[in-house]
Amino acid sequence: MYTQGLDSLGKECVHTAAGDTAALEARFQGKVDADKKIEPKDWMPEAYRQTLIRQISQHAHSEIVGMLPEGNWISRAPTLRRKAVLIAKVQDEGGHGMYLYSAAETLGIEREQMLQQLLAGTAKYSSIFNYPTLTWADVGAIGWLVDGAAIMNQIPICRCSYGPYARAMVRICKEESFHQRQGFEIMLALARGTSEQQAMAQDALNRWWWPSIMMFGPSDTESKHTAQSMRWKIKRFTNDELRQKFIDITAPQAKFLGLRIPDPDLVWDEAGGHFKFGEIDWSEFQAVLKGNGPCNRERLEARRSAHENGRWVREAAAAHAEKQRARAQRVA
Amino acid sequence: MRMNTPMSNDWPLYEVFIRSRAGLEHKHVGSLHAADAAMAVEHARDVYTRRQEGVSIWVVRSNDIVASDPNDADALFEPARDKVYRHPTFYAIPDEVKNL
Numbered sequence: 001m002y003t004q005g006l007d008s009l010g011k012e013c014v015h016t017a018a019g020d021t022a023a024l025e026a027r028f029q030g031k032v033d034a035d036k037k038i039e040p041k042d043w044m045p046e047a048y049r050q051t052l053i054r055q056i057s058q059h060a061h062s063e064i065v066g067m068l069p070e071g072n073w074i075s076r077a078p079t080l081r082r083k084a085v086l087i088a089k090v091q092d093e094g095g096h097g098m099y100l101y102s103a104a105e106t107l108g109i110e111r112e113q114m115l116q117q118l119l120a121g122t123a124k125y126s127s128i129f130n131y132p133t134l135t136w137a138d139v140g141a142i143g144w145l146v147d148g149a150a151i152m153n154q155i156p157i158c159r160c161s162y163g164p165y166a167r168a169m170v171r172i173c174k175e176e177s178f179h180q181r182q183g184f185e186i187m188l189a190l191a192r193g194t195s196e197q198q199a200m201a202q203d204a205l206n207r208w209w210w211p212s213i214m215m216f217g218p219s220d221t222e223s224k225h226t227a228q229s230m231r232w233k234i235k236r237f238t239n240d241e242l243r244q245k246f247i248d249i250t251a252p253q254a255k256f257l258g259l260r261i262p263d264p265d266l267v268w269d270e271a272g273g274h275f276k277f278g279e280i281d282w283s284e285f286q287a288v289l290k291g292n293g294p295c296n297r298e299r300l301e302a303r304r305s306a307h308e309n310g311r312w313v314r315e316a317a318a319a320h321a322e323k324q325r326a327r328a329q330r331v332a
Numbered sequence: 333m334r335m336n337t338p339m340s341n342d343w344p345l346y347e348v349f350i351r352s353r354a355g356l357e358h359k360h361v362g363s364l365h366a367a368d369a370a371m372a373v374e375h376a377r378d379v380y381t382r383r384q385e386g387v388s389i390w391v392v393r394s395n396d397i398v399a400s401d402p403n404d405a406d407a408l409f410e411p412a413r414d415k416v417y418r419h420p421t422f423y424a425i426p427d428e429v430k431n432l
Contacts, residue, residue, distance in 0.1 A: 041402045091382065098379045102363045105345070111365055112342045168362070175383075314367075318343070321368035 032233050037163040040106035048232055051225065052162055053107050055234065057114045060100035062126035064118070065299050067093045069133040070142060078136060085182050086139065092179065096172045103164040119304050127285065128211050130293030137190055137197075137204035143183015145205075145212040145250070151176045152246045153216065156236035165234075184253065191257040198258070205254065206262045213277075214285045216243040222282075247275050345394040346372040348379075350386035358390050366391075 024043050031038065038044055067090050074090065077083035101111050117123035128146055133139060154173050160166040190201035217223060217239040229235035237245075247266075254261050265278030287293065343365040349358035361380050366372035372391040380386065400408055416422050425432055 039402065041399070043403070088382075091378075095379050095382060098364060099362060105363070110342055314343075317367040317371060321371070324368060 029231075032161045032231075035161075035233075037166065038161050039163045047228075048234075049107050051229065051232070051234065052165065053104055053109050056100055056104040056107070056165055057109065057117070058124050058126075060097045060104060060114065061118045061123055062129065063093050063097035063100060065125045065129045065303065067097075068299055068302050069129055069131070069295075070139055072133050073136060073139045076136070077139075082186070089143070089179050089182065092175050096175070099168040099171055100165075103162075103168045106164045115307070119300070119307060121291070121300055124289070126215060127288040127293060128215050130288050130296045130299060131207070131211055132295050134207075135200050135204060137187070137200040138208070140183050140186030140190060140201065141204035141208040143179050143181075144187050144253070145183075145208050146215070147176055147179040147183060148250060149212050149215040149246055151180060152242050156242075157234075159233070159236060161233035187257055187259075191259060201257065202259050205259050209262050210281065210284070211288075213243055213247065214280060214282075216240070216246065218282065218285070219280075244274055247277055251275050343367050346376075346391040347394050347397060348372075348376040349390040349392070350376075350380055351388035351390075352385055353387055358388065361385075363394060369393075 025045055028038070028042075028044060028048075031042075038048075070086060070093075071090050074083060074086050077086050101114060104114060105111055114123070118125070133142070151173060154169055154176065157169040158166055158173055160169065187201055187204075190197040220226060220238045220240045223239055226235060226238055230238070251261060251266065251268075263278045265276065267276050269276045288296070291297075345363055346366055346369070347363050348361050350361050351358045364372065364375050364379055366375050369391055373389050376389045376391055377386075381389070412418075
């Protein structure tokens with residue numbers, strides 16, 4: 001059950017001795033190893049809880065901030081059909097944020113608190129959204145590559161050990177498929193268009209390729225959390241495994257579009273059965289993560305002003321609800 | 333567990349149940365915040381039924397739900413554990429007996 005309210009039933013503060021904790025941890029790990037789900041009220045190690053809060057809230061923030069680069073093109077979509085599709089997609093991203101905030105709340109953090117962390121700039125979100133959307137082709141490239149990479153990341157999380165996160169991911173993955181396909185369709189239309197349109201598609205691929213493959217996170221040798229997260233079955237594949245899978249399925253799609261992936265070292269390795277690819281510039285990834293990407297400041301400003309501009313609506317709704325409650329009480 | 337954080341300005345939390353089509357029961361799908369029940373229904377429509385996932389919505393304040401404690405699950409469900417005779421497969425019936 002997605003709720004904090006259940007805790008008012010008490011029994012929370014039973015003090016456990018150190019020996020009991022070890023037994024509880026062994027039992028917890030046993031459940032995880034047996035592929036049983038952990039649900040909100042079940043005992044879990046504090047570090048597991050904190051890891052999930054961090055990961056799910058970052059994921060939720062990414063969905064919300066992710067609405068901005070694409071929202072930028074709603075008013076300039078080339079046709080009414082494209083516009084309707086883009087609105088639906090951006091609305092989905094908002095919905096995904098809501099599912100994920102709900103899942104995070106089951107771990108004992110309040111929505112308000114997560115929102116404050118985002119607005120204060122202390123919470124992270126996917127660094128991909130700190131890149132600008134300069135042309136309409138970027139909307140296609142985002143759907144095809146960014147949503148494609150997100151799907152690759154998210155499908156294994158549908159089997160995550162934490163029930164509410166896994167269920168939210170199932171719902172999200174069902175919806176993401178449309179996002180990727182509409183993006184590819186935009187790229188296809190451009191790739192089959194005039195030479196200017198083809199150039200636009202190529203330019204978008206040039207700018208989005210490397211940031212997209214960095215979305216899988218640092219290389220396995222650098223990734224701090226991977227081993228523990230895999231033991232807890234929060235994570236099922238390593239960053240490098242997922243990145244390789246993504247490149248293997250995306251390279252032929254680029255070829256179909258007649259576009260060139262901006263990596264001179266990208267080559268099919270017949271013996272290995274995978275594409276080999278060039279060195280990733282991790283200094284760029286780190287810089288964007290630290291707040292020095294092209295749009296970090298703009299994205300947070302947009303979120304803050306949306307929050308401020310919506311304040312009167314929230315206050316009015318609360319006042320209205322209070323008035324209704326008072327009126328109902330008087331009648332009763 | 334550190335669950336009971338101090339009250340915030342958040343609107344109350346509602347649990348959402350959706351009937352996906354007539355003939356099926358309402359099923360829990362998630363939760364959301366809303367100022368009141370009417371807003372919770374509208375938000376539930378936008379958050380959980382963007383692709384015609386439902387024909388009916390229930391919302392209920394999370395605080396109003398009373399739940400069993402997972403720590404007590406063993407004791408709570410123990411009475412049913414040794415009563416396999418409640419299942420039809422418990423009874424051995426000769427093959428030649430039909431329609432039973």
